[in-house]
Amino acid sequence: MTCTEFLAQLDDLLDEKIPGTMRDDLSQHLRDCGHCVITYNTTRKTIEIFRSHEIYELPDALRERLHAAILAKCRKGCS
Amino acid sequence: MQHTVKHVYYECSIRSGVVTRRLASAYSGGKVEFLKPSVMTNIQPTGTEEIHPDVALVARAKEGDVAAFEILVRQYDRQVFRIAQHITQNREDAEDVVQDAFLKAYEKLNQFQGNSKFYTWLVRIAVNESLMRLRKRRTGRMVSIDEDVETEEGSMPRDLADWSPDPEMMYGQSELAEILRKTIQGLPPGFRTVFALRDVEGLSTEETAEALGLSVPAVKSRLLRARLQLRERLSRYFRKKNIDGGEK
Ligand SMILES: [Zn+2]
Numbered sequence: 227m228t229c230t231e232f233l234a235q236l237d238d239l240l241d242e243k244i245p246g247t248m249r250d251d252l253s254q255h256l257r258d259c260g261h262c263v264i265t266y267n268t269t270r271k272t273i274e275i276f277r278s279h280e281i282y283e284l285p286d287a288l289r290e291r292l293h294a295a296i297l298a299k300c301r302k303g304c305s
Numbered sequence: 306m307q308h309t310v311k312h313v314y315y316e317c318s319i320r321s322g323v324v325t326r327r328l329a330s331a332y333s334g335g336k337v338e339f340l341k342p343s344v345m346t347n348i349q350p351t352g353t354e355e356i357h358p359d360v361a362l363v364a365r366a367k368e369g370d371v372a373a374f375e376i377l378v379r380q381y382d383r384q385v386f387r388i389a390q391h392i393t394q395n396r397e398d399a400e401d402v403v404q405d406a407f408l409k410a411y412e413k414l415n416q417f418q419g420n421s422k423f424y425t426w427l428v429r430i431a432v433n434e435s436l437m438r439l440r441k442r443r444t445g446r447m448v449s450i451d452e453d454v455e456t457e458e459g460s461m462p463r464d465l466a467d468w469s470p471d472p473e474m475m476y477g478q479s480e481l482a483e484i485l486r487k488t489i490q491g492l493p494p495g496f497r498t499v500f501a502l503r504d505v506e507g508l509s510t511e512e513t514a515e516a517l518g519l520s521v522p523a524v525k526s527r528l529l530r531a532r533l534q535l536r537e538r539l540s541r542y543f544r545k546k547n548i549d550g551g552e553k
Pocket of ligand 1: 228229232255259261262
């Protein structure tokens with residue numbers, strides 16, 4: 227397996243959607259190729275970091291203000 | 306901060322008695338067990354297929370029950386805000402998108418057939434509103450989900466330096482958040498949208514495709530490029546340093 231072939235499967239590997247036999251091939255490539263090990267680990271870490279850190283938080287005060295505005299308009303529209 | 310979000314997800318999931326794979330997998334506590342069913346086995350009731358609780362709320366809202374709609378707003382406003390921020394990269398726009406997306410959803414509720422989840426349908430509205438606002442700000446520049454797919458950047462990893470074992474510990478919380486914002490901002494809109502839906506919000510590939518009006522292969526190719534580009538950009542901050550502090 228070449229690095230390009232490995233990369234083509236990277237997403238499915240990260241999402242754990244790889245069937246058994248293919249997984250063996252990929253694991254074999256990871257044993258032989260330090261570059262792909264780094265790519266795999268750091269890409270996995272990238273996703274993990276973005277998942278676990280809230281970078282766009284909706285502050286409570288703003289949240290309440292938005293709710294009030296939305297619901298006021300809904301009530302006007304439906305009554 | 307991440308725990309707030311996680312808590313909210315689980316809270317509403319448990320309360321409603323249904324844990325979808327999407328929600329359970331989205332915030333599995335930072336571990337890399339993204340799609341393992343084990344994450345949800347202790348929460349999901351066994352046995353019969355449950356009807357998603359949104360279905361009843363949507364039905365009530367259709368009848369003009371604003372209180373039912375309010376529950377839906379509370380359930381999904383944070384997600385809509387995050388998605389809008391990811392796409393527009395503008396705080397005011399994101400606020401407007403939250404309002405407009407929910408109002409539009411409310412107005413069009415009768416058109417919602419229930420073929421998909423309410424949330425996916427809502428996300429689609431939010432994405433369209435976000436793209437519209439992005440276009441307004443970037444007048445003269447084409448903005449669409451299809452944009453920038455020609456770029457080859459990030460299709461092949463270049464920075465192959467290994468990262469520190471605990472890259473997040475290298476920076477303070479606010480500094481790290483700034484790095485992440487800056488990093489995702491540099492991504493083409495089409496890429497960061499797919500990444501936000503799929504990896505941040507935890508939609509499935511199929512749901513992401515549905516919300517964006519893209520094919521599954523199109524979502525997959527954008528997702529891979531987005532992930533690799535983000536990785537490449539983060540490498541600059543997270544790579545292992547030599548003992549003297551210089552880069553390897
Ligand atoms: Zn390789």
